[in-house]
Amino acid sequence: AWASYMTNSPTLIVMIGLPARGKTYMSKKLTRYLNWIGVPTKVFNLGVYRREAVKSYKSYDFFRHDNKEAMEIRKRCALVALEDVKSYLLEECGQIAVRSSALKIVLHRGGSKLPRVFFVESVCDDPEVIAANILEVKVSSPDYPERHRENVMDDFLKRIECYKVTYQPLDPDAYDKDLSFIKVINVGQRFLVNRVQDYIQSKIVYYLMNIHVQPRTIYLCRHGESEYNLVGKIGGDSGLSPRGKQFSQALKKFIEEQEIVELKVWTSQLKRTIQTAESLGVLYEQWKILNEIDAGVCEEMTYAEIEAKYPEEFAMRDQEKYLYRYPGGESYQDLVQRLEPVIMELERQGNVLVISHQAVMRCLLAYFLDKSADELPYLRCPLHTILKLTPVAYGCKVETITLNVEAVNTHRDKPSLNSHSLPSRQSPVRMRRNSFTPRASADPVKRPRHHSLGSKPLDLLGPFPSLE
């Protein structure tokens, strides 16, 4: 992955802060983002280790700083967790380990390749925010099976008090001035950043500074059915079919019914998404990087034609759909790289409707639903269906809404590994990642590169094209 090129030594991110300050929220979100951009990351949550060690949670007394027995258990958990971190980073080739805990841990330095340590501290003194956090994620925690809200709130607040006694916030002016860290204050109102060492830390800081916790909804859908969809051709820049136009109308009605506050609408720069948005009668923004995956020499062919003309390519793609790059075109992996600014901007924004394409939507969905690279190219994103994503607790709630307008099915499942298996060579697809010459078929006639980075295609029958 391109982003992991930039990271040479592994990184250990250590979360710091009192309970209910959003540490686990940030850990999970950050991990999801880093994995999506291709940096293998894993979360090690001390609370989980503690729950395994102490099967049943009784009350906040466990967390009192003078409870020696409990302290022993917690310390042991921390060491076990650190061992797991070490093995993840060194043996499992992970690159970033995120530790979530309420204690500031003194690092056990061992092993040959020392990870770079980056601290993320969350500081919050707004009682409303803290109460909201407790209700959102603590009430349903395994520690509180009876889920009686008032009891939970009461016990948890006392738990926080236990930590307050020994809490030592990061001190940039004196004690901790040589550490690398970001202090997030009051849910992102303010940040203190100290000694960012490298590229990955800079990306982490940028990401943390762009996310927010305001409630909002993201709507993802594809353009309406297109003329090419009807004949089974991939790529190209065709307009909407009659059913596609119907969908646009249905979409307009749906959006109106939802009564969304300040909805932003984004499309790609290909006709079919633009035509879909036009029907909504609202302002929309065209992003070139939302254009569909470039199928290079296979543009505007049907899958049957591709299989006939480029049988080896066709088979290779089914073997490793995420990494496979069309000759003269892109791979899903390339797509993720090009979509990163969209994700960053989606994080900054409030309510957004993104009208895009099958492969693009799969990439965006994989980010929100934390799907791996293996699953990503097979996520179901049918035409004329809207996915409504609402952030909730530590993840995303998905609602699928079909607008009852018929369309063709453009989904291809991963074929079973018997029929067209290639003789096993050393993963030719991987070897191609950075090469430029198609490995398999003979050099085909080079087609003009359609919309590899998109543009309004020339309308040869239309009026004089004007410059934008």
Add this chain to the structure above:
Amino acid sequence: VCMTNCPTLIVMVGLPARGKTYISKKLTRYLNWIGVPTKEFNVGQYRRDLVKKYKSFEFFLPDNEEGLKIRKQCALAALNDVRQYLSEENGHVAVFDATNTTRERRETIYKFGEENGYKTFFVESVCVDPEVIAANIVQVKLGSPDYVDCSNDEATEDFMKRIECYKNSYETLDETLDKDLSYIKIMDVGRSYLVNRVMDHIQSRIVYYLMNIHVTPRSIYLCRHGESELNLKGRIGGDPGLSVRGKEFAKSLAQFINEQNIKDLKVWTSQMKRTIQTAEALGVPYEQWKVLNEIDAGVCEEMTYEEIQENYPLEFALRDQDKYRYRYPKGESYEDLVQRLEPVIMELERQENVLVICHQAVMRCLLAYFLDKPAEQLPYLKCPLHTVLKLTPVAYG
């Protein structure tokens, strides 16, 4: 509450010799390059225009009535020009470069911003390291028009006294008192940052940029791939390999790099054969960036200019009219290229010694960023084959 299309007023804050003008100019250059019309307004310049000859630091003494009057006048004149730029001339961002060290002065500017519908964002530079300050003075103050008739020692002494004049009344941005303002406080040349209330996309980009730049001395080497087979035939685009002479260039490049004895040099190429083959000859690890690929000429790929003129006479003419914005049918424009190269620029800012082996249009875009060339000149910058441009940051450029 402003819509996102509000102009932004960036206000620099800090004692003299803290890098305010350095940051203003660099930020302005970056914003203009990514297509956000930005202009900087240096109040010191206004002062120099008004008070023809600088005498001594006494002008800046806090009890110098006449000095204070003139300085206030200059600030107001500058603000007036800011208003004209943002409200009448379609500027998007104005950078107000002055010390702005008192809360009172900042209040005035903030009110000015509010009255005119601008979003105000403060950038404060705080530095107490005497070595850094001394180095700054040597780099940019000794050559200033203020000290044209002085020896270096006299200039330094006077400047240090000038700084003292400001110190007593300096009110740094405070976490409590200024908690409602949007700002970034840069400490010790980027060792740490305090960021408060970032309001919108452009402020977030500005913060990201400021957090990635550094002042460690280094050099950036830009060159194109060696001559390619298609170059020989006069054809544009495509993905050809190197010609015989191109291979020779690659070898010479390897020799040149060895001779330069560069510390920790990073080498970047595109994902096209010709740059990769050039880098291969260097025998060092290199990184391939897809975004460094040459401009996509769409339907005109692999044609000669004569063929393009014959087959697409209209397109050919249109391109000459506005080469920066012209987009090849099914291809890209220079403007698109700048957008896709932005991560490269950001990473170049973070890095130290780097050699970028790329292509003509790409190199023009990168060069325009470093040399602050406007969009009209960018597509015509000279980037011949087999030529290496070595860029070393110095003073304000």
